[in-house]
Amino acid sequence: MKLRISANSLISAGLAIVSIFMVAPLLIMIFTSLKGDTELANAAGSLLPKNWKFENYILAMQTGQWGTYFKNSIIVTVFAVGGSLIFNSLSGYTFARVSFKFRNIIFVALLLGLMVPPQVTILTQFIMLKSVPLFGGNDIFGHGGQGWLDSYYALIIPELSGSLGIFLARQYYLGFPKDMDEAASIDGSGIFRSFWKIYLPLSGPLLATLGILKTVHVWNDFFHPLVYTNSEAMRTIQLGLQVFHGQYEIKFNLLMAASVVVSLPLCIAFFFFQRHFVQSLISTSVKG
Amino acid sequence: MAIRWNRLLPYLMIFPNVAIYFVFIFIPVLWAIYLSFTNYTILSPGQWVGLANFESLLKDGIFHKAFWNTMIFWVLKVMPTMMIGLIVATLLNAKIRGVAWFRGAIYLPGVLSSVAVSMAWLWLLDPRSGPVNAIVKLLGIPPQNWLQDLALAMPAVIVISIWTNIGFAMIIYLAGLQGIPSHLYEAASIDGATGLKKFIYITVPMLKPITFFLFITLTIRSFQVFDIVYILTGGGPLNSTTTIVNQIVKTAFEEYKMGYASAQAIVLLLLTIIVTIVNYRVGSKRTMD
Numbered sequence: 303m304k305l306r307i308s309a310n311s312l313i314s315a316g317l318a319i320v321s322i323f324m325v326a327p328l329l330i331m332i333f334t335s336l337k338g339d340t341e342l343a344n345a346a347g348s349l350l351p352k353n354w355k356f357e358n359y360i361l362a363m364q365t366g367q368w369g370t371y372f373k374n375s376i377i378v379t380v381f382a383v384g385g386s387l388i389f390n391s392l393s394g395y396t397f398a399r400v401s402f403k404f405r406n407i408i409f410v411a412l413l414l415g416l417m418v419p420p421q422v423t424i425l426t427q428f429i430m431l432k433s434v435p436l437f438g439g440n441d442i443f444g445h446g447g448q449g450w451l452d453s454y455y456a457l458i459i460p461e462l463s464g465s466l467g468i469f470l471a472r473q474y475y476l477g478f479p480k481d482m483d484e485a486a487s488i489d490g491s492g493i494f495r496s497f498w499k500i501y502l503p504l505s506g507p508l509l510a511t512l513g514i515l516k517t518v519h520v521w522n523d524f525f526h527p528l529v530y531t532n533s534e535a536m537r538t539i540q541l542g543l544q545v546f547h548g549q550y551e552i553k554f555n556l557l558m559a560a561s562v563v564v565s566l567p568l569c570i571a572f573f574f575f576q577r578h579f580v581q582s583l584i585s586t587s588v589k590g
Numbered sequence: 591m592a593i594r595w596n597r598l599l600p601y602l603m604i605f606p607n608v609a610i611y612f613v614f615i616f617i618p619v620l621w622a623i624y625l626s627f628t629n630y631t632i633l634s635p636g637q638w639v640g641l642a643n644f645e646s647l648l649k650d651g652i653f654h655k656a657f658w659n660t661m662i663f664w665v666l667k668v669m670p671t672m673m674i675g676l677i678v679a680t681l682l683n684a685k686i687r688g689v690a691w692f693r694g695a696i697y698l699p700g701v702l703s704s705v706a707v708s709m710a711w712l713w714l715l716d717p718r719s720g721p722v723n724a725i726v727k728l729l730g731i732p733p734q735n736w737l738q739d740l741a742l743a744m745p746a747v748i749v750i751s752i753w754t755n756i757g758f759a760m761i762i763y764l765a766g767l768q769g770i771p772s773h774l775y776e777a778a779s780i781d782g783a784t785g786l787k788k789f790i791y792i793t794v795p796m797l798k799p800i801t802f803f804l805f806i807t808l809t810i811r812s813f814q815v816f817d818i819v820y821i822l823t824g825g826g827p828l829n830s831t832t833t834i835v836n837q838i839v840k841t842a843f844e845e846y847k848m849g850y851a852s853a854q855a856i857v858l859l860l861l862t863i864i865v866t867i868v869n870y871r872v873g874s875k876r877t878m879d
Contacts, residue, residue: 313684320678321695324756328698330721331710343719393604402600408608415615417866419814421835422855425842426618426625429632463610493599522703524817529843540705547709547821554713561706572701576694579701583758584765587803 335359335558342555355555362546362559367534371542375521377454378538382461383516387509389462394471394508395497399483409472415465424529431456431530456530457538461520467512470585474508475501511582514575521568539564619859625852632846643853653854655829656837659744663833664812666748667755672804674752675759676797680789682760683767693764697757704754704817711750712737712822737823743831747819755811759804766800767793806869813861834858 330349334342335358337351362368396402397409431450434440439447450456478501486496524540531537543564546557572579626643630636647653678696682689699707714722715736723733736746770793778788816835819825825832825840834854842851 310684310686313681314686314688317678317681317686317692317696320674320681321692324696324699324753327710327714327753328702330714334713349721389606389610393607396600396603400600400603402597405600408604411616412608412611415611417859417863418615418619419810419855419858419862421814421816421838422622422859423615423618425838425848425852425855426621427614428842429621429848430613430618432632459610460614463607463614465611465615468607492596494603497603518701522705524703524705529839540703543705543709544821547712552712554716557709558713561709565702565706568701569698572698573694576690579697580693580761580765583761586807587762587765587800 331558332562335362335555335562337555339553339555358555358559359563362556363563365553365556365560366542366545367537368539368542368560368563370535371537371539374454374536375538375540378457379517379520381454381458382520383513385458385462386464386467386516387512390464390467390471390512391502391505391508392497393468394473395475395501396493397468397472398475399478399497399501400493409468412465412468415463416469420525424526427460428529452531452533452536454536457527460526461516464516466586467516470512471508474505478504507581510575510578511585514579514582515586517571518568622852622855622859625849626856628849629847630849630852632848636849639849643850646850647853647857652829652832653834653837656825656832656834657857659829659831660813660815660833662744663748663751663815664809666745667751667812668805668808671752671755671759671808672801674756675804676763676801678756678760679763679767680793682764693761696760699754700757702754705821707750707754708818708821711746715746738827740827740830743823743827747822747831750818750822751812751815755808759808762800762804763797766797770796802869802872806865809865810862813858813865 333350336354336356337358338353338355341352397405428451432448433444434449434455435442435444437447437455438449438451438453440449441447450459482500483496486500522540523538527536527538527541531541543557543560546552546560625636627638627640628636629639629642682693702710714720717723717733717735717738722736727733734742736742774792774796775788778792783791814835815833816839819831819833819836820839823831825836834857838851838854838858841847841854
């Protein structure tokens, strides 16, 4: 009995050490965001700020157009997540529960997308978005302007599909018993009606998983906004952090404050929905 | 009429996804393959140049550097990430108090964006007043310019990447550990096996599929590394941290050489396809066993 207790406390101690290594950089980030300029320059300074300068957060949000950055990130995330949830659950259901010609060929073609790195498609996506006719100053042949580049379209529309989302949705709807469709068809429901009335109300876990994966991906995305936008008005929050980085001398207390603000929404969501976050990560491993 | 509508309906229901996939993934890949054989720039339509881009790649010293940097990053990142992830998951799987808190704390860096992570480490590693140099000083080592030092920049980037990925490995391993039937351990205990023996003869073999999944996923992510390098070092000093994707972005969007950038992207695509085929081969072998 005595041995067992000490083994468990050893394990707890080990985990505590690892946890400190993982969390310490984040705590330092928070403490640094509250330090004054002179205290910051002092390398031998203490971990905790001597004077807690909460006004750093106001100053940080006044450096650059943070209202615009947040508005952009929220709009892009809401539409990309909402749209992809509707499209992915709809097509996942169709591939799983409805039989139609070329079903398997189309599905396999969609799965090939799992192999394609976004860094490969971004080159020609860029050219395509630039050449959308009659947008952004383009003529009817797609020349002369910047098309969908530097607009919400470029950041939202390519995110609406996604091979992983379709795969996970199909997997989910395959899990229902076969009699469910029979019951529905006796009832005279069409396939869309039975999706809407029967399957969608039972899709909570699927929507949570897909929603978390997509939200984290889009909210944290740096690569696509970097390539597709160039104006101040279209910057997302992840690009917004570059405002501090680009300056000749980086004001680290303000940069850390802005980084905390940018990270906070997902950290809070993670805190409240840890179980769902974990589940969404695990679900990606089932495909192997 | 009604029958025809019913036949059409499934296609309508998959149409939005299939159309977007077709336009934004399928066509761009084929087009990138085509562009890799041209000297297309954003400013000019370009001409067919055959294999010239790939010949240039073979002679391009910076791309070689980027390729091998990516490989070094991959080798040095994946193994430690998985090993630490497995050890932490094993500890978490013991029935102790506060598992959710430990799990949450260890995964937390994984919720942050790569930009926020990079910014935090930019401060931690700051040569003048960063905390890491303050700690290093206590150990009697002179302050280092971590991210601008030829010998230190790449190791620093790798450590940061490991730090952000441990949580992911831990969560996947933990799910795997919880899926191992407990009667296996009970049977081993009856046979007198100790903790370490149980770990080697039961845990590790039972986790093989999970280990393989993690290896593939982390490998593909390593090949695609860009954000943290772009922000922390910009590929420097003297290209010592530049990666394949860094070179693709630079060639395409700073030098506007889309054809040449496409050729570099094809190298990345081939690497990923090779890994996926290995994954598929090993995976189907496993189901046959």
